[in-house]
Amino acid sequence: MKKLRTRKHRVVLNRSVGGDTGITIVLAIMGAFMFLPMLYTVMTSLKPIDEFWIFPPRFYVVNPTLDNFRSLFALMGDSTVPFSRYIFNTVFISVAGTFGNLVLSSIAAYALAKIPFPGQGWMFRLIRTSLMFSSTVGGIASFIIMSMLHWIDTYYAIIVPAWCSSLGLFLMKQFMDSHVTAEILESARLDGATEFKTFWSIAMPMVKPAWLTLIIYCFQGLWNSGASIFIYSEQLKTLNYAIGQITAAGYARAGASAAATVVMMAVPIIVFVISQSNIVETMGSSGMKD
């Protein structure tokens, strides 16, 4: 179906060969700019020690080795807190934060999008406005609030604020506005379904792209979270923080640090690859209905 659409599109509007070529060249240059540093990171992580000191340095690795990953895990073994603890912290924070954000955002987004209750307008405008400033703005005051809640140096300080991140809700509400029609909901309500039932079994399956997108953003943000002003204890710190400590040692550990970066970036990239195909798929099927 998608193929047909593309081809049809091309027949209808005669794309010039020159334009296609130009765009391809620009895209190739930009693609190289984006991709080569990523590739260099992977190459560096596979280089044996002697290849770090070749002049001029080679882009490609000649004798790839996993030594850097081995020395990374050896360094991890030396840390005061068992390394599995950092991994647990990051996974726990990412999963708990993303799950809570998904649940709270989608329920709230449904009400904001599909129930005409008084107050709906200003609530959504307020949430939308919060996308216009970064969270650092309220950072110091958040610290005071966290200490009043006695949440300093606990998981709560990281996980609970993630639950009310406004980006996911915003996307979800946008999608519900355009993809969930009032008629469908109305017929469900006439059949006697409660709002929760309508939300869960009618609206949610229709906005799959939105909640997959929410999961990607939320998970990726939490996975990459490093040192926080709310956390002191080594036992509660994240993988990203621990890897930063290894990287801070500089050249001597350039290989291990590249290996660490590769380990860290593999997870969000894999999550994205899995969800991206889902998004394209669900969007394709939703496009056919029109």
Added chain:
Amino acid sequence: MAKDSPKKELTRNEMTKAQWTWFQMKRYKIAYFMVAPFLILFFLFTIIPVAASLLLSLTSFNMLQMPKFLFLDNYITLFLDDDLWIIALKNTLIFAAITGPASYIISFLVAWFINELSPKIRAVVVLIFYAPSISGQVYLIWQTLFSSDAYGWVNARLLSMGLIDAPILWFQNESYVMPLCIIVSLWTSLGTAFLSFIAGLQGINVSLFEAGAMDGIKNRWQELWYVTLPSMKPQLVFGAVLSITGAFGYGGIVSALAGSPSVNYVAYTISHHLAEYGSTRWEVGYASAISFVLFLLQIGSNMAVKKLLDKLGGD
């Protein structure tokens, strides 16, 4: 529900506005339960902190003694008596004015260029452009590429081509720090806005393009201007908001690459100034004034750009 509707129509005119609102609130009370969990947390961790920053910025507060009310003293000191702040403000504005629009335009153009690729190839290209923005500290590789000795890849190339005699200390050199930080920030900036553009382009109804072709659209640029852009205005506004907000938040990348503070404060930004007073010196009142100015800058530039985009769609 079905019974409620006719009754509602009958009584609407007889009710005062407050009565009507109350009636609606009771009728839809389930909605408040659905919104409450999110909204309570949202107020607690987003709205109240910003409001508190504004109040605290009018005081002198060190977290130990009671805040002392100063009114605008913090702001007066900030703008009249803090040279570093002026540097930070200037650098932040330069940084934002370049990275915001550049990231926005690049995100859109790339999304548009790849829109007509076959789904499989498109998925790969999207990944290539999107990956740097989700890969944590991968931007540190730029430090290796631009390393200050001859083993840095860029220095080595330039040396062997005979363009330079001695390695350049890229991240210690006043003239290179800012441009390099901007390039690296742009490299990591094809994020959410980029994905939103891709989704927006995919969502445009094909019949619009067909109708456009019937109406005499000759080439892809006309199509872009008359059909594509007007059809994805929600995504364009959303992308602008994220690009602008993001453009004020690259302090972490600067610190990681150029050190904090960077050489002669050439890349010293508001977020560095904020960290200095907020978490190093614990001058909460003063730091709150800094963060409130940052808030005003972000909100102000967002509002301005939103107005601009609204006008674009008006024709």
